[in-house]
Amino acid sequence: MNYYTELKNILDSHESFTITSHVNPDADAICSEIACFLLLKRLNKKVKIINHSPTPDNLKFLDETGDVELYNPDKHDDYIMSSEVVLFLDLNGISRTKSMESILRKSNAKKVCIDHHQEPENCFDFLLVETEAAATGEILYDFIKSTKIMEIDYQIALQLYSAIMTDTGSFRYERTSPKIHAIAGELLTKGVNPTEVYDKIYNQTDLNNLRLLGKAISSITTALNGRVAYMVITQADLRQYGAKESDVDGFVTYCMAVKNVVVGLLFLELxxxxxxxxxxxxxIKVNKLAAEFGGGGHINASGARLYDKDIDKLIKNVILEAQKYIGD
Ligand code: 5GP
Ligand code: MN
Structure with a gap:
C-alpha cells in the first residue's frame, strides 16, 4: 500500500480532526489547511482548523467562510484532546505550533504530518513528507489525484493554486518544474484567475510597509567577496513603520537580486x-546552515529563531559559518 492510500485510509476511518500549521503561517500553510478542511467536510467529518497565529490580512480572502480559528486554550483544548487525528500541515516539528505545542503533545490523537520540509521530528504517527515537492499544496494535489478522494473543484483549486504559486515564488524558484506548471494549468481550468490571486496576495502592501522594505534594502551589505548579502531590520525599524514580523515576509529575496550573491540573509530583531x-x-544547503543555529527548512529557504540579543555578533557568526557552504 502506498502512502497516499494509507493516508486515505486514515481519513476514511476516523471521525474527528484537528488541522494545524506553523507560527506565522504563509499561504501554503493556510491553503493546505483549508484544502484539507474542505476535503474532510465533504467526507462528513468533524473538523476544525486551529492556529497559533492569526491569518495574515492578505490571505483572509482565502478563508471566506472564516474556518481558520485562532487558538484559545479555553475554547479549543477539549476539542483537541478529543480529536482522533491531528493533521500537521507544512511543518516538520510540533514546536513550530508555539502556544499549541503542549496540548498537541499531550493529546493521544494520531499525529499525521504532511509536509515538504527536510528532517521531520520523530514524533509523528504517520508521515507524508516529500522534500522534492514545491509546496505542501502539491503533495495534497498528488494525494487527491492518486486516491480520487474527491473532485478538484474551483474552491479546492483556488487553495492549491495559491499554495503552489506562493511557495514557488510565483513560479520562479528551483522547484518550478514542468509538472508544477502542468498542475497550475489544470487548476486554472477550474476557474482560478491567476491575475486576481496574485493581486490579492501580493499587491496589498501598505505604503509604510513598502517604506520599511526600502529601509531594509538600504541596509543590504555584502560579505565573502560579494557571495553573501544580508539585510537587518531592528525593533526600532518595525516601530517606525508600524510593522510586525509577518510584514517582512519575502524581504530577504531582495538580497538574492544582487549580482553574484548566492546566499541571502535577513536578520530581524524580535x-x-x-x-x-x-x-x-x-x-547551497542553507537548511544545514540554519540547523547550526537551531533552525531548519528547505535547501534553498530556511529560517531560525534565537533567544539572542547581540545581532552584530550573530551576523559575524552566521557569515563565518556560511563560508564553508559557499565553498570558495
Ligand atoms: P522564512 O525565512 O520565510 O520565515 O522561512 C523560510 C523557511 O524556513 C520556512 O518555509 C520554514 O520551512 C523554515 N523556517 C523558518 N523559520 C524556522 C524555524 O524557526 N525553525 C525551523 N525548523 N524552520 C524554520
Ligand atoms: Mn510550504
Whole structure:
C-alpha cells in the first residue's frame, strides 16, 4: 500500500480532526489547511482548523467562510484532546505550533504530518513528507489525484493554486518544474484567475510597509567577496513603520537580486530574540546552515529563531559559518 492510500485510509476511518500549521503561517500553510478542511467536510467529518497565529490580512480572502480559528486554550483544548487525528500541515516539528505545542503533545490523537520540509521530528504517527515537492499544496494535489478522494473543484483549486504559486515564488524558484506548471494549468481550468490571486496576495502592501522594505534594502551589505548579502531590520525599524514580523515576509529575496550573491540573509530583531531568514541558490544547503543555529527548512529557504540579543555578533557568526557552504 502506498502512502497516499494509507493516508486515505486514515481519513476514511476516523471521525474527528484537528488541522494545524506553523507560527506565522504563509499561504501554503493556510491553503493546505483549508484544502484539507474542505476535503474532510465533504467526507462528513468533524473538523476544525486551529492556529497559533492569526491569518495574515492578505490571505483572509482565502478563508471566506472564516474556518481558520485562532487558538484559545479555553475554547479549543477539549476539542483537541478529543480529536482522533491531528493533521500537521507544512511543518516538520510540533514546536513550530508555539502556544499549541503542549496540548498537541499531550493529546493521544494520531499525529499525521504532511509536509515538504527536510528532517521531520520523530514524533509523528504517520508521515507524508516529500522534500522534492514545491509546496505542501502539491503533495495534497498528488494525494487527491492518486486516491480520487474527491473532485478538484474551483474552491479546492483556488487553495492549491495559491499554495503552489506562493511557495514557488510565483513560479520562479528551483522547484518550478514542468509538472508544477502542468498542475497550475489544470487548476486554472477550474476557474482560478491567476491575475486576481496574485493581486490579492501580493499587491496589498501598505505604503509604510513598502517604506520599511526600502529601509531594509538600504541596509543590504555584502560579505565573502560579494557571495553573501544580508539585510537587518531592528525593533526600532518595525516601530517606525508600524510593522510586525509577518510584514517582512519575502524581504530577504531582495538580497538574492544582487549580482553574484548566492546566499541571502535577513536578520530581524524580535522582542525576545532574533529571527534569521536564509535563502540560497543551487546546491547551497542553507537548511544545514540554519540547523547550526537551531533552525531548519528547505535547501534553498530556511529560517531560525534565537533567544539572542547581540545581532552584530550573530551576523559575524552566521557569515563565518556560511563560508564553508559557499565553498570558495
Ligand atoms: P522564512 O525565512 O520565510 O520565515 O522561512 C523560510 C523557511 O524556513 C520556512 O518555509 C520554514 O520551512 C523554515 N523556517 C523558518 N523559520 C524556522 C524555524 O524557526 N525553525 C525551523 N525548523 N524552520 C524554520
Ligand atoms: Mn510550504
Amino acid at each position: 522582542e525576545d530574540g532574533i529571527k534569521i531568514s536564509f535563502r540560497s541558490k543551487g546546491n
